[in-house]
Amino acid sequence: MTSSFEPFEQAMRDLAQRLASRQQLRESVLSRLVLHLATSMADYMDEPLRAHGLNSTLWTSLVVIYAAEGHRLKPSELSVFMNSSRTNSTRVAKELERQGFVERFGSEQDRRQVFLQLTPKALDFVKENMPRRRAQLKEMFEPFEPGEIDELERLLRKLLARFS
Template sequence: MDKTSSFQAFEQAMQDLSLRLSSRTAMRESVIARLFQHVALRLNDYMDEPFKEHGLNTTLWTSLVVIYASRDHRLRPSELSVFMNSSRTNSTRVARDLERHGFVQRVVDPSDRRQLFLQLTEHGRAFVEAVLPSRRAYVRRALEEFDAAEIDEFERLLRKLLRKLG
């Protein structure tokens, strides 16, 4: 079953249910919720695809870019956790994976030896700078069916939904 037909089967089931319940609104709400799930899965797959050859995924890439964008290309693991909206346990796993790839190294904070920084290595900096232009083009291709006004509206609506969901 292809990606489109898997959603069509769900949509047909919801149409059948709405007829039995005489509620078009319930069907629409279910279809929209399921569309979000389908889009989220496809978007994750799409965004991860270019990184497979490097043994990375979007989470590792985004973490790497956040560290690259940080002052002196370094960040505390707890700060990475906040930026990535993830648990400290997950940030520890991410840091370990980035370190294993040679993109970051753990360095002691000179002002508080109990604290560590994730410091971008030269290899990590070079990787981000080499990949960033093609990554931006790749993301643009995902949005190329939308005009500028639609993209603005899409962003506004996604932010509104994010605020609502907390």
């Protein structure tokens, strides 16, 4: 069985032969493999959410707000949890609000502070879909032994440290 990554790998092998540059082939293939895998995982994780007008970013934002005290969070806090810019978090919040998953309201202590509050629709949606999401994640990593999962996490964190 060939993978969706095989055509790229073959093209890289052909290119390395033509350029007589096998030295960089492995690093090129590994870096592209990580990017290809990230895209494939995002597609896999987004698939069940599409019917609800959501993607993984919107879902994760819902879960982060769900986990916050009182199911509410400041947009700036959402930005930190999501590891994204405030501009992107604002877009996410607007989309969740447009779909009826969050409402914005001002703080009683400081009207300049805004909170995102999950709506009853969002609370029901998260409660209903969280077990499905957990099952999807479990299924994704099913081929791995526990030790392999630990090693994969260690290696990914080591690679991440390169960019931190």
